[in-house]
Amino acid sequence: MMTFDELGLIPALLEAITARGFETPTPIQAEMIPFLLNEERDVTGLAQTGTGKTAAFGLPILQKIDISKAKTQALILAPTRELCQQVSRDISEYGKKIKGLRTATIYGGAAFGPQIRDLRGGAHVVTATPGRLKDLLDKGIADLSNLKYLVLDEADQMLDMGFKDELDAILESASDDRNTLLFSATMPHDVARIAKNYMTNPHEIVAGEKNKGISTVSHNFYRVHASDKYSALRRLIDVQSSIYGIVFCRTRDSVKDIASRLGRDGYAADALHGELSQVQRESVMGRFRQGNPSLLIATDVAARGLDVDNLTHVIHFDLPDETAVYNHRSGRTGRAGKTGSSLALVHMREGHRIRRIEKVLGRRIEEAKIPGGKEICEARLMNLIDRVTEVEVNDDAIAPYLDDVREKLDGMERETLLRKFVSVEFNRFLKEYGNAPDLNPPPAPKRTRRDSEYFGGSEGGGNFQRGGRSSGGMVKLRVNLGRRQSVLPPQLIGLVNQATHTRNIRLGRIDINTDWSDIQVEASMADQVEKSLRGFDYRGMKIRVERGAESREPRESRGHSSGSSAAYPSKGRRSSNKNRQWKKRKG
Structure with missing residues (x-):
């Protein structure tokens, strides 16, 4: 196995590396350090955050700058x-x-004075954000004419944040004799444009594969109804023996809501979003870096720049709009050779997005089941036992208290003590999950080519028949559940099963709209179904029912008998939609 001693670094750098506890270089360090020490050439590096790229470019740059010249020789953006x-x-x-x-750190939101003094004092290495550096260039304060190295770190994110013009201006003003080092987790068009316009025959170094995920991160997704997402999140947290992670939401309102609900439910969690002041933001990130709290709820924009090496989990409460963002999120865990987990809560209609992410990652994201109550209780119990068996005992510290403890426990049977000990922490989880319902939705029926006529060519409708041959007439019942409540035909069939306590109701076509759905029911069973559904509680919603006029079923329709709740398609023409009058009933 290669060591840093073999890379050609000077003793001063090797001493600093050893002081930081590093023994062996990461793959990108092993390849890039000797290359930059021996070559004067532009480089593009395809690397996720956490692969050790700062040392990969920083160490050779530090070795090759001329300390005797008080000029800016290296710029890192x-x-x-x-x-x-x-x-x-x-x-x-x-x-x-x-x-x-001498080094200088240049960024916005801070006073200009100290940064100007550092630049005029002859900082050899300057690390900067594009916006503030462009301001100092415009003022004639920053001087890039002696630049030997220009590093673009996380170029894709800089472009995503709208720094295209600033980057162009900085690259245009930098010395023509420089070497440009570009690092990016992905290589979208705008990043490729910079490489083409501002770099000469760059040498490419790839840590992993282009646009691919880190191999030390496991990926799982969980199908869940929208109304159950928060409960599912809690279960994913509770089933872990320990968790130090970020929960990503799409909007700041979601971040505030989830963080607030977790706090009320007894979890240590902070919110990171765009409405925080800089002081608040730094305070939140500082606490999280210290591991207290162990959960951070954040938007993608707010979490940019948060660099934490020991995250165990990334949870996608909302899938991101862009596949590259999923890659960025997941790359925050599994760093420095450690393993990590990327867990996604997936809305019932988001399966296609998982497939798109898989295609870009070049790997399968495994579907997993939301933990049940028994599984969580067992996991927490085993975690408690592990903590007890692994705890280090400080005999000197506890010795003064042991006699009092023995006195209080005197006379208690061993088995009673064991049960009480377990119950101290375990009762909360028993109360929460002892009779917890299954949050895993039933699997959607697999569709074949012939299914298209039954589903009406869309995801929202289909003809379903159960319970034997129809007597001919069908009644349409409209219920206040639709796409907004994440229902599909299987859920509506299950609703009828639960409400009527039978699986023998004959159903026809089901049409799902945004806030309501139409269910065709055989006329002879319509009263029973309507009465059973009215006021029935479905995931916290009271069902309301409206009834349409009876219509005749097409003569060619055939029914299929079954003792299960699965849906069976009805062949034949769709019943006419003409001249239907709705009779709204109270309920």
């Missing part, structure tokens, strides 16, 4: 102030044994 500060700290740590090294 980062998308956010947090990442800018993190990279600058890393560079300073690696170079702390290099006598006379």
Whole structure:
């Protein structure tokens, strides 16, 4: 196995590496460090955050700059102030044994004065965000004429954040004799444009595969009804023996809502979103970096620049709109050789998005079941036992209290003590999950080519018949459940099963709209179904029913008998929609 000693680094850098506890280089470090030490050439690096790329470019740059010249010789551009500060700290740590090294950190939202003094003081390495550096260039303060290295760190994110014009201006003003190093997790069109316009015959170094996920991260998704997503999130958290992770939501309102609900339910969680002031933002991120709280609920934009190495989980409460964002999110865990988990809660109609992500990742995202109550209780119990068996005992610290403890427990049977000990922490989970319902939705029926006529060519409708041969007439019942409540025909059939306590109701066509659905029921059974559904509780909603006039079923329709709740298609023409009058009933 290769060591840092074999890469050609000077003793001052090797000493700093050892002080930080690093022993062996990551793949991108093993390839890039000797290349940059021996070649004067542009480089594109395809690498996720957490692969060690800061050391990969930072160490050779520190070795090759001329400390005797008080000029800016290396510029590192980062998308956010947090990442800018993190990279600058890393560079300073690696170079702390290099006598006379000066660095500067340039970012917006801070006073200009100290940053101007650092630049005019002859900082050898400058780490900056594009916006603030462009301001200082316009003021004639920043000087890039002596630049030997220009690094674009997380170029795709900088472009996503709208820094195209600033990057163009900085690249145009930089020395023509520089080497440009571009790093990106993905290679979209705008990043490729920069490489084409501002780089010369770049050498490509890839950590993993282009646009692919990190191999140390496992990926799972969970199908769930929209109304059950928060409950499913809690179960994913509770079933873990320990979790240190980020929960990603699409909007700031969702972030605030989820963080607030978790707090009320006894979880330690902070919210990170765009409405926070910079002081609040830094406070939230500072606490999270310390592991208290262990959960951060965040939007993608707000979490940019948050750099934490030991995350165990990333949870996608909402799938992102862009596949590359899923890759960025998931890449926050499984770093530095550690394993991590990426878990996605998937709305019933988002299966196609999982397939699209799989295609880009080049790997399968396994579907998993939302943990049940028994599974969670067992996991928490085993976690408690593990903590007890692994705890380190400080005999000196507890010795003064042991006599009092023995006195209080005197006379208690061993078995009674064991049960009480387990119950101290376990009762909460028994109360919460002892009789918890199954949140896993029933599997959607697999469709064949012939199914198209039964589903009307869409996801929202279909002809379903059960319970034997029809007597001919069908009545349409309209219920206040639709796409907004994430129902599909199987859920509506299950609703009829539950409400009527039978599986022998003969159903016809089901049409699903945004806020309501029409269910055709055999006329002889319509009264029973209507009475059973009216006021029935479905996932916290009271069912309302409206009834349409009776219509005749097409003569060619055939029924299929079954003792299960599965749907069976009806062949033949659709019944006419003409001259139907709705009679609204109270309920």
